[in-house]
Structure formats: structure tokens, C-alpha cells
Amino acid sequence: MHENEHEMKYSTYIYVWLALVVLTWVTVAVASIDFGNAAVFVALLIAAFKSSLVVAWFMHLKNESATIKWMVATLFIVFAIFIGITFTDYPFR
Amino acid sequence: MPSHTLDDTVQNGESYLDVKGRYTGVFGWIFSVDHKRIGLLYLGSVFVFFTVGILLGLFMRLEQMTMGETLMTATTYNRLFTLHGVIMIFLFIIPGTAGTLGNFFLPIQIGAKDVFFPRLNLLSWWLYIAGAVMALLAIFTGDGMADTGWTFYVPYSTQTGTNVTLALTAAFILGFSSILTGLNFVATIHRMRAPGMNFHRMPLFVWSLYATAWIQVLATPVVGITLVLVILERTLGIGIFNPAMGGDPILYQHLFWIYSHPAVYLMVLPGMGVISEIIPTFCRRTIFGYKAIAWSSVGIAAVGTLVWGHHMYVSGQSSTASIVFSFLTFFVAIPTAIKVFNWVATMYKASIRVEVPFLYALAFLFHFLIGGLTGLMMAAISVDVHVHDTYFVVGHFHYTMFGGSVFALFGALYYWGPKMWGRMYHNKTAIVALVLQLIGFNTLYMTMMYLGYQGMPRRYFDHLPQFHDAHLVATFGSWFLVSGLLLMIGTLLYSVFRGEKAPANPWGGTTLEWQIPTPPPLENFDEIPTITDEPYAHKEEAV
Amino acid sequence: MSNHAATMVAHKHPSDVEGAKIGMWLFLFTEVLLFGGLFIAYAVYRSVYPEAFQTAAANLDTFIGAVNTLFLLTSSLTVVIAIVALQKDKQKMAVWMIWATVLFALGFMVNKYFEWSAKIHHGIYPGSPELLADHSKGEIVFYNLYYTMTGLHGLHVIIGLIVFFFVLYFIKRRPVVTEEMPYEILKNVRGTSRLAVVSEKGEELGTVAQLDDKVELVDIRLTYEPVAEKRDPRNFVKLENAGLYWHLVDVIWIFLFPLFYLIT
Known part of the structure; x- marks a missing residue:
């Protein structure tokens, strides 16, 4: 197809999918453990890991140019800032 | 006089205005994917709405001329300022400079033949029209135009019987149009620069559009979903902001200002870009501190996304939040001041050619200085608590938005108009219009700031006797302002159709748009130029 | 001539794949931030009503949620396989994989339908008298968010389905x-x-x-049925972009699942 496309293999994606399935199982299993307030952070951590697998491999961000990677980084920084600054309000009411 | 028009290297492209495409007449415009035609489509449409907005403002001033109910009821007044805000912000300023001049000159200034997604570009204009039509429909259907103010604050916006839902849908669609423009510009700037034009050789107008485009892409969706939530509460009863259902109305304000504060920078940044073009051209020298101005655009965009809470000091947000937001707000002054100092430094000891665009640039500086400094006053919580929701705020943001962004847009139309439609404006009329505008503008909004400091609240359709004299003065000012504006629009229209033919480079500009014929040919360049120098390299010349 | 010129403007740079990708990613950013506004709302309300959120989350069926997660993950896999297949010029395989994606997406929506209707049957929907009378404010907020966020997500699944039908049409169209x-x-x-x-x-x-x-x-x-080298390369770009969109829908669900089903 395009010369600059990376050669893609079925097997890689199947491994990634397997990892995602296992992580789904882990997140469900872990939910029954009582982490208290940390529970939501554990769940989010696993979700973040899962989504970075999807973004890096399925959306092949890891093969994209530095420009696109920087753009994605900007997005997450901006979103983190939005949430972060909003939380200068609620916990301090 | 014109320094180096490239008359001897005349290119044989037919003007984009003469090219016959698949369609002719009106269809040749509204279905054209040529960025220049789309730019002019935007220009025509934003000025139609601008005129409507001016008249709405004039009516409000007339109502304030006397005490008590004279021209209109309180509800009509409420609808009027809502419509004035919605039109001026969503239909005029936001697409005002980026959609018109950005579309027209961004590709030319970077040496490209069009934007990256030409058809998407046309779609964004169509979405703009769809949103505009919807906003107008909101006036005539249901219980009439919303009376909430352009901010649509809950809980009132979820309770009022007026046509908020349609107005919000209109704003949502207009947001989508704005996103498409931003997306297109980012892709264009990244992928379509002429060979040799690295980021630090781009004209500063392009830099400002780049920063603007990022705000459009990253902030607009947040307000989009926020408006949808209000629509959902009104239609399906999903009360995410409804205290009776555990919701928090202040969260609406957070989400609204996460977009709408950066939005004021997306209104002013292109204006600043215009000023950065006009000043070096008329000072006939390279701009002072190119990199500082370029990166300060990015700086303003970045810091501008961190400061939304300064609209909410009296909303009930935590005082911690207020302090953080106040602290961050002061930081915006730094990149802004960097720009102002560099512009002034460019003028220092330059042999300035004083023409109308340059006068507008000076007017911009004067107004923006006042608007910016009063902004700093209000960034301080202790001051803001007193002047919050008074005419002081109204005066302040008209100084920045109108005296700043919009005056820059006017200057840009005189500056680039000759290139866009190939004809010059009538100089004396243009100056008369500018003088009228200056007198009217400062009388109106300076008085408003005074009124606000005395305690006149905004959005009231009536006033107390002690405010009467000042209100009268403000209304007189508005007459000067409106006549200046109408005279200017007349002058520009006259120049479009009847003006003298313009040379390719009337001002001796150095950026790429001045190196191509006037009006530009369909594909701008016969041959994509190779860039070897900075954008404002004025050659030494005997004057 | 002029007619030709007018059309030329529209298709000047079909080969700049990178630019098209930037455009697609920026579009995805706007989607992320559209949901982002809701995630901010979720974060705020969860911090305000931590207990109520746990109580309410316990009423959602983790099993259905997990099955739906698997559906979407698998559909993401079938999309990438379709893309690889198209790249290797295995057109038939690609078409089958897109159908599989559509099937999983439909499965997801069917599950969602049963889940929502069971809740609505029990009187739990925005503004319902039972919800307002028998539940704490925090739970009401939870359900309002639940319906809004999964609703918007469901809408995106439906849009994705429509997009895949278009892609199928383009791939199968014989020039x-x-x-x-x-x-x-x-x-x-x-x-x-x-x-x-x-x-x-x-x-x-x-x-x-x-x-x-x-x-x-x-x-x-x-x-004619084009030979490999004559096939429209734009189909590949279309499928790839549809895939990017679909993965994003998947990523959003990856967050929605624990936030609504697992924080008991």
C-alpha cells in the first residue's frame, strides 16, 4: 500500500487483544478487593494501561511521526490541567 | 512609492474573481472550495451579522437614554443583550478574523495553493450559516429569543420559557464550524508550508492563527458538551446541574468558562497577528523580537486555558480556587506585554509611513492597553468582587474585544482589502470614519467603566437617577460610534466595487501575499516559492 | 479549462497521508474533549458523593458490562485485522472482518438495550418519580451521568456502525x-x-x-473487479480512519466500564 506504512502482522494484534482481555479480567477481579478510596485509582490505572495499549498498537500511534505524538501529548496535558484546576475548587469548598 | 512590486515578473494566472468554475453567479461562490472565495463569503456574512449586532447595541443605548420603560420592556431588553452577545461573539468575532482573513491569507502567507482540506473549509462556512439561521429562528419561534445573556447560566437557562434550546443548538453548530476551521489550519500549517519556510520563517499572523486553531480544537468541544447538557436538562430532564437532583450549577460555570475564557484569546490572537503584520510594513523595517512575538502567541494560548475561574470569584467557588485563578491570570499579562513592547520597539526611530491601516494599529494599541490593564485590575479578587457584573466589566471587555480585536480587523481590511478585491479605499473618508469611531468608542466605553465603578450593574434595563447623566453621555458616544462604523462599512463597500485599481504591493509589504498579482490568481502561485529569509526582511531603499 | 482548474483545487495533494492523519487525530481530540467535559463532571460529582456512587454502582450488572467490554475489545481487534488484511490485499478477509466488527457492535447495542430497559423498567431513568423519591441526591447524579455518558457513547457506536457500512460499500464497489x-x-x-x-x-x-x-x-x-495495484488506495485510508474512530470509541468505554460498574 503506502511505502511508509509499517509491515503489520496479525499475530501482534492478537497478543495485544489477549493482554486487553486479561486486563479486563484483572480489573473485574480486583474490584472485589476493598482498596477503600484507592479503588478508583486502581481501576483508572488499569484503564489507562489498557487504553494506552489500544492507542499505541491498535491506533498505531507508536509508528506515527513525532508531530502526531506531541499533539497527543498536548491533548492529555491540557485535559489533565482542566481536571486538575477544577479540583482547586471542590475539595476546598 | 511602492517599493518592490513584482510587476516585471508578472504571472499569467487569471484572478480568482474572474475564474469560472462549474457554477456561475451566486453558486460559484457558495459552492466554491477556493480558500479566497470562502474567506470573502465569511467576510460578507460576518459583516451582515455585525451590522445587526451594532443596531441591537444602539437600541440598548437608546433605552438607557431615559429612565423607566421607554422603548422596550425589560424582557425585550434581556432578549436584546442576549442576541447582541450571541451575534457579536459567535457570529462575528470568533469567525471574524480567522474565518475571513485567516482563510484568505494563511495559505498565501505560507506559500500554499489552498488549505489542507478545502472541502471541509466550505463545510465549515455552511455550518456557520446553518448555525446563524438557527439563531435567527430562535427569535421568531417558540417563546422568542433566549433572555439569559450569552453565557446561558444555569439554573435560569434551564427554567426560562424562552427559546434557549434552539439558541444553544445554534451555538453548538457554530462551535463545530469553528472546530473545523481550527483543525484545517493546524493541518495546513504543518503540511503545506513552502519549501524553506520553517516555523521561524512564518509570518506572525500565521503564528497567531496557529495558536488560535489549537484553542479552537481543544476548548470548543468542552463547551459543546456543556451546552448539550443544558439542552438535555430542558428536554429530557437530565438535571446534571440541577441542585434538586444533586447537581451543582457552579460546575456549569466551570465547564462554560473552560471554553469561553480561552475563547476571548481566540478572538484577540488573530487581531494581534494582524497588528504584527501591519506594524513592520508601515515602519518599513523588520519586526523587533520576532521569536518573542511568535512564541508569546503560543504562551497566551497556553496560559489562557488556565485562568477561566477568574469569571467566578463571586460564584461560590472555593477561595482556594479564586486565589489560584487570580495568580494564574496575572501571568497572561506577561506574553501580552511582550507583544506590546516589541511592537512599540519596532516603531522606535522607524521612518513610519502613516496610512489608515497603521492608524488602526495605533488605535488597537491604545484600546488594548486600557482593556488589558483594567483586566489586570479585575484579576485581583478584591477589586473584582466590587466591580463584578457592573458596567466596568462591560467597558473592559469592549475595550479588549471591540477596541482591540475588531479594530485590528478593521485595520486589516484596509491593509489587505486592496489585495483581496484589487481596489483601494478612499483615504479621506476612511480617516473621517476612524475619527468618528475613536470619539464614539471612547466616549461610550470609558463612560461605561466610570458607571460601573460607581455601581451601575450590567444587564439592567433601567437605571437610578444618579447614573442618568453618564448614561446620556454614553448614548451620545454610541451615536458617533455607529455613524463611524456605518461610514466605514460604506467606504469598504465602495472600495470593493468602485475603488481605484490597486497595485500588487501598495504598502511595500514583504510577506508572500504581496509578491503575487492583485487580485491573486486561482492557485495563488504559478510556482511554489522557496523561502530563504525571514518574513519581514525589508531591503534598504532610497525613499 | 477553468472547470478543470476548479476541480483541481479540491484534489491537489491526495498523497499527503501524514496531513490526512493529523486531521483525523485532531478530530479525535475533539471527541476526547467532548467526553472530557463529562469526565470532568463525573470526577467532580464522585468527589462530592463518594458513598452514593458506590451504592448506585452496585446496582449495575458487572457481568453485562464486562461482556460489553469484551465485545468492544474484540471488535477493535477485528478492525485492525481488517486493516492488515486490506494492506496485504486480502480483500475478502477484510470484508469479513468488517462484518465481524459490525456484529460485535450490534451485540454491544443489544446488551445496552436490555440493560437500559431493565433499569427503566425498575423506574430508574432521568427525572422518574421513583428515582427522585427513593434515592439520595448522589445516586440521582450517578444515574443522570450514567445515562448521559453511556447514551453519548452508544450514539458514537451507532455512528461507527454507519461509518463501517459506508466503508464496506466503498470497498465492495466495483469501478x-x-x-x-x-x-x-x-x-x-x-x-x-x-x-x-x-x-x-x-x-x-x-x-x-x-x-x-x-x-x-x-x-x-x-x-470490473480491479487487480491489486488498480484498487483505490483511498479505501485503505477510509478504513484506517474508521478504525481510528472505532478504537477511540473503545478507549472511552475502557474508562466508562470501571467508572460505572466497578467502583462498588
Whole structure:
């Protein structure tokens, strides 16, 4: 197809999918453990890991140019800032 | 006089205005994917709405001329300022400079033949029209135009019987149009620069559009979903902001200002870009501190996304939040001041050619200085608590938005108009219009700031006797302002159709748009130029 | 000439894949931030009502949520396989994989349908009297968010389905080409004498056999199954972009699942 496309293999994606399935199982299993307030952070951590697998491999961000990677980084920084600054309000009411 | 028009290297492209495409007449415009035609489509449409907005403002001033109910009821007044805000912000300023001049000159200034997604570009204009039509429909259907103010604050916006839902849908669609423009510009700037034009050789107008485009892409969706939530509460009863259902109305304000504060920078940044073009051209020298101005655009965009809470000091947000937001707000002054100092430094000891665009640039500086400094006053919580929701705020943001962004847009139309439609404006009329505008503008909004400091609240359709004299003065000012504006629009229209033919480079500009014929040919360049120098390299010349 | 020029503007740089990708990613950013506003709302309300959120989350069926997660993950896999297949020019495989994606997406929506209708049946929906009367404010907020966020997500799944149908159409569409052929040659090709001759306006004029030798050139229209190197490369870009969109829908669900089902 395009010369600059990376050669893609079925097997890689199947491994990634397997990892995602296992992580789904882990997140469900872990939910029954009582982490208290940390529970939501554990769940989010696993979700973040899962989504970075999807973004890096399925959306092949890891093969994209530095420009696109920087753009994605900007997005997450901006979103983190939005949430972060909003939380200068609620916990301090 | 014109320094180096490239008359001897005349290119044989037919003007984009003469090219016959698949369609002719009106269809040749509204279905054209040529960025220049789309730019002019935007220009025509934003000025139609601008005129409507001016008249709405004039009516409000007339109502304030006397005490008590004279021209209109309180509800009509409420609808009027809502419509004035919605039109001026969503239909005029936001697409005002980026959609018109950005579309027209961004590709030319970077040496490209069009934007990256030409058809998407046309779609964004169509979405703009769809949103505009919807906003107008909101006036005539249901219980009439919303009376909430352009901010649509809950809980009132979820309770009022007026046509908020349609107005919000209109704003949502207009947001989508704005996103498409931003997306297109980012892709264009990244992928379509002429060979040799690295980021630090781009004209500063392009830099400002780049920063603007990022705000459009990253902030607009947040307000989009926020408006949808209000629509959902009104239609399906999903009360995410409804205290009776555990919701928090202040969260609406957070989400609204996460977009709408950066939005004021997306209104002013292109204006600043215009000023950065006009000043070096008329000072006939390279701009002072190119990199500082370029990166300060990015700086303003970045810091501008961190400061939304300064609209909410009296909303009930935590005082911690207020302090953080106040602290961050002061930081915006730094990149802004960097720009102002560099512009002034460019003028220092330059042999300035004083023409109308340059006068507008000076007017911009004067107004923006006042608007910016009063902004700093209000960034301080202790001051803001007193002047919050008074005419002081109204005066302040008209100084920045109108005296700043919009005056820059006017200057840009005189500056680039000759290139866009190939004809010059009538100089004396243009100056008369500018003088009228200056007198009217400062009388109106300076008085408003005074009124606000005395305690006149905004959005009231009536006033107390002690405010009467000042209100009268403000209304007189508005007459000067409106006549200046109408005279200017007349002058520009006259120049479009009847003006003298313009040379390719009337001002001796150095950026790429001045190196191509006037009006530009369909594909701008016969041959994509190779860039070897900075954008404002004025050659030494005997004057 | 001018007509030509006008169309040229629209397709000047079909080969700049990187630019098209930037455009697609920026579009995805706007989607992320559209949901982002809701995630901010979720974060705020969860911090305000931590216990109520746990109580309410316990009423959602983790099993259905997990099954739906698997559906979406698997559909993401089938999309990438379709993309790889198209890249390797295994057109049939690609089409099958897109169908599989559609199937999983439908499965997701069916599950969602049963889940929502069970809740609505129990009187739990935005603004319902039971919800307002029997539940704490925090739980009401939880359900309002639940319906809004999964609703918006469901809408995106439906849009994704529609997009995949379009992609299928484009991949399966067989191009029609018009080529010129001298009549001398055409009439000597075996079997062509029975071909219909059609005027420019579309009227049937008869068959090739009825033409006389004054005719010099004939336009013939061919519908064909293109060989690998003649296939429209834009189909690949379309599928890839549809895939990017679909993965994003998946990523959002990856967050929605624990936030609504697992924080008991």
C-alpha cells in the first residue's frame, strides 16, 4: 500500500487483544478487593494501561511521526490541567 | 512609492474573481472550495451579522437614554443583550478574523495553493450559516429569543420559557464550524508550508492563527458538551446541574468558562497577528523580537486555558480556587506585554509611513492597553468582587474585544482589502470614519467603566437617577460610534466595487501575499516559492 | 479549462497521508474533549458523593458490562485485522472482518438495550418519580451521568456502525470505467456484436452489429473487479480512519466500564 506504512502482522494484534482481555479480567477481579478510596485509582490505572495499549498498537500511534505524538501529548496535558484546576475548587469548598 | 512590486515578473494566472468554475453567479461562490472565495463569503456574512449586532447595541443605548420603560420592556431588553452577545461573539468575532482573513491569507502567507482540506473549509462556512439561521429562528419561534445573556447560566437557562434550546443548538453548530476551521489550519500549517519556510520563517499572523486553531480544537468541544447538557436538562430532564437532583450549577460555570475564557484569546490572537503584520510594513523595517512575538502567541494560548475561574470569584467557588485563578491570570499579562513592547520597539526611530491601516494599529494599541490593564485590575479578587457584573466589566471587555480585536480587523481590511478585491479605499473618508469611531468608542466605553465603578450593574434595563447623566453621555458616544462604523462599512463597500485599481504591493509589504498579482490568481502561485529569509526582511531603499 | 482548474483545487495533494492523519487525530481530540467535559463532571460529582456512587454502582450488572467490554475489545481487534488484511490485499478477509466488527457492535447495542430497559423498567431513568423519591441526591447524579455518558457513547457506536457500512460499500464497489476503442477493433472481437449501443442521453440505439463503418470510435463502459495495484488506495485510508474512530470509541468505554460498574 503506502511505502511508509509499517509491515503489520496479525499475530501482534492478537497478543495485544489477549493482554486487553486479561486486563479486563484483572480489573473485574480486583474490584472485589476493598482498596477503600484507592479503588478508583486502581481501576483508572488499569484503564489507562489498557487504553494506552489500544492507542499505541491498535491506533498505531507508536509508528506515527513525532508531530502526531506531541499533539497527543498536548491533548492529555491540557485535559489533565482542566481536571486538575477544577479540583482547586471542590475539595476546598 | 511602492517599493518592490513584482510587476516585471508578472504571472499569467487569471484572478480568482474572474475564474469560472462549474457554477456561475451566486453558486460559484457558495459552492466554491477556493480558500479566497470562502474567506470573502465569511467576510460578507460576518459583516451582515455585525451590522445587526451594532443596531441591537444602539437600541440598548437608546433605552438607557431615559429612565423607566421607554422603548422596550425589560424582557425585550434581556432578549436584546442576549442576541447582541450571541451575534457579536459567535457570529462575528470568533469567525471574524480567522474565518475571513485567516482563510484568505494563511495559505498565501505560507506559500500554499489552498488549505489542507478545502472541502471541509466550505463545510465549515455552511455550518456557520446553518448555525446563524438557527439563531435567527430562535427569535421568531417558540417563546422568542433566549433572555439569559450569552453565557446561558444555569439554573435560569434551564427554567426560562424562552427559546434557549434552539439558541444553544445554534451555538453548538457554530462551535463545530469553528472546530473545523481550527483543525484545517493546524493541518495546513504543518503540511503545506513552502519549501524553506520553517516555523521561524512564518509570518506572525500565521503564528497567531496557529495558536488560535489549537484553542479552537481543544476548548470548543468542552463547551459543546456543556451546552448539550443544558439542552438535555430542558428536554429530557437530565438535571446534571440541577441542585434538586444533586447537581451543582457552579460546575456549569466551570465547564462554560473552560471554553469561553480561552475563547476571548481566540478572538484577540488573530487581531494581534494582524497588528504584527501591519506594524513592520508601515515602519518599513523588520519586526523587533520576532521569536518573542511568535512564541508569546503560543504562551497566551497556553496560559489562557488556565485562568477561566477568574469569571467566578463571586460564584461560590472555593477561595482556594479564586486565589489560584487570580495568580494564574496575572501571568497572561506577561506574553501580552511582550507583544506590546516589541511592537512599540519596532516603531522606535522607524521612518513610519502613516496610512489608515497603521492608524488602526495605533488605535488597537491604545484600546488594548486600557482593556488589558483594567483586566489586570479585575484579576485581583478584591477589586473584582466590587466591580463584578457592573458596567466596568462591560467597558473592559469592549475595550479588549471591540477596541482591540475588531479594530485590528478593521485595520486589516484596509491593509489587505486592496489585495483581496484589487481596489483601494478612499483615504479621506476612511480617516473621517476612524475619527468618528475613536470619539464614539471612547466616549461610550470609558463612560461605561466610570458607571460601573460607581455601581451601575450590567444587564439592567433601567437605571437610578444618579447614573442618568453618564448614561446620556454614553448614548451620545454610541451615536458617533455607529455613524463611524456605518461610514466605514460604506467606504469598504465602495472600495470593493468602485475603488481605484490597486497595485500588487501598495504598502511595500514583504510577506508572500504581496509578491503575487492583485487580485491573486486561482492557485495563488504559478510556482511554489522557496523561502530563504525571514518574513519581514525589508531591503534598504532610497525613499 | 477553468472547470478543470476548479476541480483541481479540491484534489491537489491526495498523497499527503501524514496531513490526512493529523486531521483525523485532531478530530479525535475533539471527541476526547467532548467526553472530557463529562469526565470532568463525573470526577467532580464522585468527589462530592463518594458513598452514593458506590451504592448506585452496585446496582449495575458487572457481568453485562464486562461482556460489553469484551465485545468492544474484540471488535477493535477485528478492525485492525481488517486493516492488515486490506494492506496485504486480502480483500475478502477484510470484508469479513468488517462484518465481524459490525456484529460485535450490534451485540454491544443489544446488551445496552436490555440493560437500559431493565433499569427503566425498575423506574430508574432521568427525572422518574421513583428515582427522585427513593434515592439520595448522589445516586440521582450517578444515574443522570450514567445515562448521559453511556447514551453519548452508544450514539458514537451507532455512528461507527454507519461509518463501517459506508466503508464496506466503498470497498465492495466495483469501478466503472469508460474507454475508447476503434470500431474496427471492437467489431472483430468475438461476442461484442450483441452489446447494446446507447446514445449520450441514455437512449438505446440498438446493438454493435447494427453500427456501420462510418463509426470510428466507440466508448465502451466496463465494470470490473480491479487487480491489486488498480484498487483505490483511498479505501485503505477510509478504513484506517474508521478504525481510528472505532478504537477511540473503545478507549472511552475502557474508562466508562470501571467508572460505572466497578467502583462498588
